[in-house]
Amino acid sequence: MERSTRRVKKPIGSYPRVRIEGGGRAVVSQAGSVLPVETVRKAGLDTGISAALTPWRKARAVHDPGRILLDVALAVVLGGDCLADVAMLRAESAVFGPVASDPTVFRLIDTLAASGEKALQAVRSARSEVRDRRSATGEDGRR
Incomplete structure (x- = not known):
């Protein structure tokens, strides 16, 4: 018995780039999220x-676990x-791209x-590596 699933062309990973422009179009209700996403x-x-x-x-996963975890953090x-x-992220697909289902x-x-x-520990190590890399390049965010 074959399982019928929708084919996805590419896995869902990072957030799409967001441009800020004035033009009279609808305003995104979660516009304040642009700064944390870009950071x-x-x-x-x-x-x-x-x-x-x-x-x-998972082997055939569409959504990246890291992205899902970051989506949860962003929702908080x-x-x-x-x-x-x-x-709330899923409702703004133009800003956040595809967001995993509940x-x-x-x-x-x-x-x-x-x-x-x-x-x-995997998450802690990733955070530590990013912090160390940013610090080594003088981009640790401290002024």
Whole structure:
């Protein structure tokens, strides 16, 4: 029995680039998220977290576990208080691109939680590597 699934041309990874321009078009309700998204990208935290969570990526996964975790963090930054609040990102696909469904987010968090300290250490190591790399180049953000 074949399982019918929609084919996706490429896996979903980083956030799309956002341009700010005035032109009378509708305003994005989560425009305040541009700064944290660009900070994550500029620091390399998006690629660092994605690389660290590669062991938890399913073989045919569409959504990158690192991106999912960053989406959850961004939802918290924007005022969310539960995993389902990634829906506010999903509602602004022009800004955030494709965002994982609630069941996908919950499955990843369950998987990471089941891994215990191993997953937590992977995230900590990625953060530390990014911080060390930025510090070594004089871009640690301190003034």
